[in-house]
Amino acid sequence: MTLTNDFTQKLYENFAENPKFRAVENAATKNGLLNALEARSSHANNLPEFSIDLTSDPVTNQKQSGRCWMFAAMNTFRHKVINNFKLENFELSQAYPYFWDKYEKSNWFFEQLIENSEMDDRRLKFLLQTPQQDGGQWDMIVAIFEKYGVMPKAAYPESSASSTSRELNQYLNKLLRQDAQLLLDAVKAGKDVAALKESLLQEIFNFLAATLGLPPQEFDFAFRNKDKELVKFSGTPKEFYDQFVAVDLDNYVSIINAPTADKPYNKSYTVEFLGNVVGARDVKHLNVDMSRFKKLAIAQMQQGETVWFGCDVGQVSNRKSGLLTLDAYDFETALDIEFTQDKAGRLDYGESLMTHAMVLAGVDLDENGNSTQWKVENSWGKDAGEFNGYFVASDAWMDEYTYQIVVRKDLLTEEELAAYAAEPQVLLPWDPMGALA
Template sequence: MGKAIDPDWAAQEASDFAQSRANRIARNAVTATNVMQAARDTSAMRTYHDTYGISVPKTAEITNQRQSGRCWMFSAMNVARHATMKYLDVDTFEFSQAYGMFYDKLEKANAMLERIIATRDLPFDSREVCYILDDGMSDGGYWPFAMNLIKKYGLVPKDAMPETACSKSSSEMDAQLERLLHRDAGILRKAAADGVDEDLLHAQKDEMLDEVYRVLAICLGEPPQHFDLEVKVGPACQAEESKISEVAPTPKDLGAKGEDEDKAAKPVRILRDFGLTPLEFAAHYVPFDPDDYVNLVSMPGDTRPYGHVYHLTLTDSVIDGTPIRLLNVAPEVLDQAAIASLKAGIPVSMSCDVMQNFPRHIEDFKYVLSLDGVDMDGLFDVDFDMDRTSMLDMRETSLTHAMTFQGVELNEDGTPKAWRIENSWGKEQGKDGYLIASAGWFHLYGGEVIVKREFVDDETLKMWDELPAEDVTPWSGLAAGFAKKRL
């Protein structure tokens, strides 16, 4: 046993602490206002401005994942909807995240039980089985989870399957799903121990999914098999003209006048397409290729060399879907790929450890993510400094939250100075739903972007296409930082 704390030492520490004026001031500030408010450096924060030399020209209304861990789904759909907005010539659009959540949970339940069958010969307290049981039904996920759902089940507009109490606040639904799946896992493992063959175990699993579907339908509503698309569209809408009609009477019929007479005279146009399936909607109105993206991460360290592609075992949510592939490269590669995409007017899905140095609940500058805006070292007179490699090794940081780059301000040498980030926590959070992240903050606490192939340099793209993925367990040092996004 190690050496115990001496009470006399603690008493001396108390005496020494009280004699320091800085300690007393810091104590009074923190106990009255909490840590982040006391540590904020307004002189530094006010140097960050919400202006960007490169910005996606048309961004939609801010989304809100509420009290659920679906950030990865919102980020992916916020990228995909950009293509739909351009196709329909509309200022905003939103896909149904409840529809995606329904099938995500159903697929995760299937994957969890399949893994329980595959590990039936391992002890119940083995690390593999514990991970499957602990993480199987979480809200968290990765970009490929969303892409597999789009390819398999399509998409629907939000009004075709709106949010419910359980999609907005998922903990109660998740608790019942976890209980059900834990029960089912125990039944399958007992059956395997009793000598039931694998075919019969899979048959049992299929019956168990009936109950999972029922729980999901009760909590989220039944996902639509067909729906009617009716939406106002702009003059540059690329849909079939036969499906578009003008609202009568038109402004021109009414003799509209004004300073902007041309604009006033434009008729209102409505696109109507009846009886669509979700796959038909995705094919016709979402010109977005889920297979056209490269998943870049930057995870430095001796056990995480750059130039390698990794696959996390026990993690893919859709059996026989596209597996997770993560290409580890230097942070500058992520920067330049994201900049190239934004220059083309296409938003970028990104991930970071969002709660690091995030003054989310302070009154002023609650939207600034920077390395100099929050002075914890000065507040506590403690050196908290860690480099990114050490933080990954010691489990101090991981990619906890997915959002979307919508703009970037560049330095004179073309490197990023600050990023404009679209969040999915509603308009009231941050600055009208957006955050500002300094380039230094993203290098230290960021670490993932997903971009179209055309925006990746040739050398990196060659590695992505040709390198085999190396399997790593989710708990290994090699996988440090690759946590599921779930905030």
């Protein structure tokens, strides 16, 4: 229907004559919508007490970059290093895998264009929209660790571009789109693109090395542990991984909860065009219902190991207070607005997808062993929230807005292992399960 003046006048009067709405108007225009609607009771309902509490190590800070998936993975590793080597605190270099991920994603982008040069316009536009970005998924960081190893932050510290990545991404994508045109024109002309691709990758490498710093191929590192013992290392990043981290990454799998009709539970899935390292293992997920999803996360924490997880962190999230809880804001009382769309509907209609990766560092269990709330280690620095950078997530919030965890294979049943190992269904490039945290 056409919006007539009479109809709009009726809406105007309905609002103007409602004293509750006028009171909310005053509060929201003065203080902002969410500040005005913040529910005080949500603080008392979500106190940071957990029956399983695995770490209180100082949180890291990804600053103005989208590297949460890297930070979350390396935070799970650094807790092991801190405990195993009796350190006060320790960080792995987040800038180091960032460099190699940018390099590998550029090559991945080139390969997708060359191998699929006759792709339809929608797929080509999808690739060109964001040739590369800061985000990623678990299997992508595994590919970087397995190929390049890790190193301490002291050996390859942050740069301006790794901490504030907007300019780097802007100009790298500008360069990659230009390169895409050169490559596709060469393919259409029947030319051998191998030499052209090599020259383009040299240009990319030069850009990254100048912007982020040339990563060392070997380095020296030393520290004193809590017992005042001096520990020295000299070698490559891969040797450092083997000596200090020593996690067999093949033992970990990605579990998702996507309750949409196109993704039956207990089946495996991958996503077209999703990856970073050519020749590495595919990004692959096993879809399970939310009850099983949480049981797997709990089981890993009960054995003393934190859990990498992906969620939609911006949904009803109180960053100032460090609360992820459905009762954070009271829209219903203030504005008679109720958000009723379920998890499947939010995925299908583009309202939600995975936007951020963090670490499950604890959980509170009731007398029956069921979760009631979760301790979340974020990577936004110690001043985010009221708990030194850790957040509290209610169990109901986890149900609605958590999509992925990474757990050990030995926690899965034989049926789940078989389903994960089976040939995965290939999802379209723009499927929400292809979102990068």
